[in-house]
Amino acid sequence: xxxxxxxxxxxxxxxxxxxxxxxxxxxxxxxxxxxxxxxxxxxxxxxxxxxxxxxxxxxxxxxxxxxxxxxxxxxxxxxxxxxxxxxxxxxxxxxxxxxxxxxxxxxxxxxxxxxxxxxxxxxxxxxxxxxxxxxxxxxxxxxxxxxxxxxxxxxxxxxxxxxxxxxxxxxxxxxxxxxxxxxxxxxxxxxxxxxxxxxxxxxxxxxxxxxxxxxxxxxxxxxxxxxxxxxxxxxxxxxxxxxxxxxxxxxxxxxxxxxxxxxxxxxxxxxxxxxxxxxxxxxxxxxxxxxxxxxxxxxxxxxxxxxxxxxxxxxxxxxxxxxxxxxxxxxxxxxxxxxxxxxxxxxxxxxxxxxxxxxxxxxxxxxxxxxxxxxxxxxxxxxxxxxxxxxxxxxxxxxxxxxxxxxxxxxxxxxxxxxxxxxxxxxxxxxxxxxxxxxxxxxxxxxxxxxxxxxxxxxxxxxxxxxxxxxxxxxxxxxxxxxxxxxxxxxxxxxxxxxxxxxxxxxxxxxxxxxxxxxxxxxxxxxxxxxxxxxxxxxxxxxxxxxxxxxxxxxxxxxxxxxxxxxxxxxxxxxxxxxxx
Ligand code: ATP
Numbered sequence: 001x002x003x004x005x006x007x008x009x010x011x012x013x014x015x016x017x018x019x020x021x022x023x024x025x026x027x028x029x030x031x032x033x034x035x036x037x038x039x040x041x042x043x044x045x046x047x048x049x050x051x052x053x054x055x056x057x058x059x060x061x062x063x064x065x066x067x068x069x070x071x072x073x074x075x076x077x078x079x080x081x082x083x084x085x086x087x088x089x090x091x092x093x094x095x096x097x098x099x100x101x102x103x104x105x106x107x108x109x110x111x112x113x114x115x116x117x118x119x120x121x122x123x124x125x126x127x128x129x130x131x132x133x134x135x136x137x138x139x140x141x142x143x144x145x146x147x148x149x150x151x152x153x154x155x156x157x158x159x160x161x162x163x164x165x166x167x168x169x170x171x172x173x174x175x176x177x178x179x180x181x182x183x184x185x186x187x188x189x190x191x192x193x194x195x196x197x198x199x200x201x202x203x204x205x206x207x208x209x210x211x212x213x214x215x216x217x218x219x220x221x222x223x224x225x226x227x228x229x230x231x232x233x234x235x236x237x238x239x240x241x242x243x244x245x246x247x248x249x250x251x252x253x254x255x256x257x258x259x260x261x262x263x264x265x266x267x268x269x270x271x272x273x274x275x276x277x278x279x280x281x282x283x284x285x286x287x288x289x290x291x292x293x294x295x296x297x298x299x300x301x302x303x304x305x306x307x308x309x310x311x312x313x314x315x316x317x318x319x320x321x322x323x324x325x326x327x328x329x330x331x332x333x334x335x336x337x338x339x340x341x342x343x344x345x346x347x348x349x350x351x352x353x354x355x356x357x358x359x360x361x362x363x364x365x366x367x368x369x370x371x372x373x374x375x376x377x378x379x380x381x382x383x384x385x386x387x388x389x390x391x392x393x394x395x396x397x398x399x400x401x402x403x404x405x406x407x408x409x410x411x412x413x414x415x416x417x418x419x420x421x422x423x424x425x426x427x428x429x430x431x432x433x434x435x436x437x438x439x440x441x442x443x444x445x446x447x448x449x450x451x452x453x454x455x456x457x458x459x460x461x462x463x464x465x466x467x468x469x470x471x472x473x474x475x476x477x478x479x480x481x482x483x484x485x486x487x488x489x490x491x492x493x494x495x496x497x498x499x500x501x502x503x504x505x506x507x508x509x510x511x512x513x514x515x516x517x518x519x520x521x522x523x524x525x526x527x528x529x530x531x532x533x534x535x536x537x538x539x540x541x542x543x544x545x546x547x548x549x550x551x552x553x554x555x556x557x558x559x560x561x562x563x564x565x566x567x568x569x570x571x572x573x574x575x576x577x578x579x580x581x
Pocket of ligand 1: 227228249250255256301341376403424
């Protein structure tokens with residue numbers, strides 16, 4: 001398969017904002033590919049060589065990429081660099097210069113997808129002495145044989161800027177339309193949710209059809225998309241929704257971890273699929289030794305505790321475990337316990353489709369005694385009064401609230417979905433704010449007065465999974481202390497982009513745009529109709545969206561969430577409706 005065919009598809013996708021059109025362009029391409037090429041093309045379309053949970057090591061610095069562009073195009077380093085400052089994206093620079101190329105490519109050999117994959121894997125695996133020079137030459141070698149559009153995407157892939165606009169949902173649509181029926185779409189999505197590997201799903205579907213997809217099971221080593229909770233404004237409503245009877249568990253305020261345990265190895269994944277094993281080596285070791293069976297996948301919340309009295313400590317304490325350096329000291333200084341709340345695989349059996357109470361029984365009997373491992377506190381409640389007293393106990397124990405969990409026969413573990421099988425209720429709901437919002441930073445405004453020379457306010461957005469866009473909800477300028485103001489460039493500037501990202505829907509124009517990546521926790525007074533903000537635009541009133549009044553940063557950077565995990569537009573709509581009740 002020629003790489004130019006793929007690059008021209010990326011180009012067509014980038015030019016359209018219609019999800020339907022993207023789906024149709026992709027499915028026309030997918031149909032023509034053999035299963036293995038399809039797997040590779042799916043990864044490349046996301047700017048990756050592997051599934052999301054693999055540590056991605058491709059990231060080349062802009063400087064190195066510009067050097068490769070200069071080498072292949074014949075333009076001076078200085079010229080290439082100046083153009084890069086103007087354009088802000090080495091991909092665009094490569095494309096422009098390849099069009100005007102000074103050197104004619106002698107002995108050019110067309111790029112194939114296989115060659116590109118091989119070249120990129122070689123770049124990724126170069127390390128040690130002279131590795132920078134080797135990476136640069138490997139890229140130059142591919143650029144030498146590239147046309148301008150191919151060069152654009154090669155440079156975007158190696159610098160981590162590949163965002164053609166087709167998200168996971170569009171790829172799933174395209175796969176269903178190429179190899180199955182529209183009605184099979186939910187099962188294909190389920191296969192993705194339990195493996196987090198779109199390439200694997202694509203290859204499985206193309207080679208084995210829907211039978212193979214239905215056979216996809218949770219597997220050790222492939223993180224599973226986490227199940228999430230809905231919210232309701234009162235315990236009464238929760239009990240009503242649960243038909244008078246449910247399990248309630250403490251809602252621990254820590255870091256969620258999904259542990260894949262075998263007798264040889266344990267891997268801990270965050271909900272963003274990062275590998276957290278090195279951050280919690282003590283927990284990993286306890287899980288490995290205390291597991292009674294051969295293997296399991298369990299979920300729990302890691303919370304800092306005071307070892308003297310066993311009391312839980314506030315969330316900030318456990319964040320010391322997320323640091324990159326000095327982990328040995330952090331392990332000693334910040335003791336942690338894992339509060340287990342679910343099991344997804346037990347001794348090779350996928351238990352996600354078993355009801356909650358069965359999973360809970362399996363979980364409770366899976367581990368021997370270990371002080372680091374504690375079962376989440378759970379009680380079956382049958383009235384709002386019992387729920388209220390459990391909630392108060394949870395708060396006194398230092399938790400942020402409770403999780404109500406359905407115990408009906410249908411109470412499966414629903415990977416990757418937010419639904420009413422789990423309903424959260426937090427102490428914030430007792431006060432005037434209904435909940436905190438986790439919003440993605442999409443822009444910044446330069447500060448004035450005391451904040452001159454720094455970013456003074458941020459443009460915050462929520463994710464619209466239907467449209468695959470980010471819609472603005474507020475301009476945030478409160479709750480920043482000096483340390484945060486100083487740290488903003490380091491936190492944000494790597495996501496800077498010269499133009500509004502294609503997936504950001506905004507009427508406001510900030511001084512600086514960011515590719516949505518960083519998520520901050522925000523509180524606010526209330527949601528109200530807003531002519532400026534684009535979240536739920538036109539839903540409650542023509543020409544108005546929903547905006548958050550008096551937003552304030554809580555001080556918590558949600559680095560456990562990617563931009564797509566930010567509070568969604570549909571949750572914002574629900575919160576607005578709850579507020580009006
Ligand atoms: P929040 O910001 O309220 O933590 P969220 O968007 O991260 O919300 P939700 O699904 O809304 O996720 O709330 C569930 C989260 O609560 C889980 O991701 C998990 O980290 C945490 N949690 C704490 N205790 C429990 C428990 N007993 N059962 C399930 N999740 C729990």
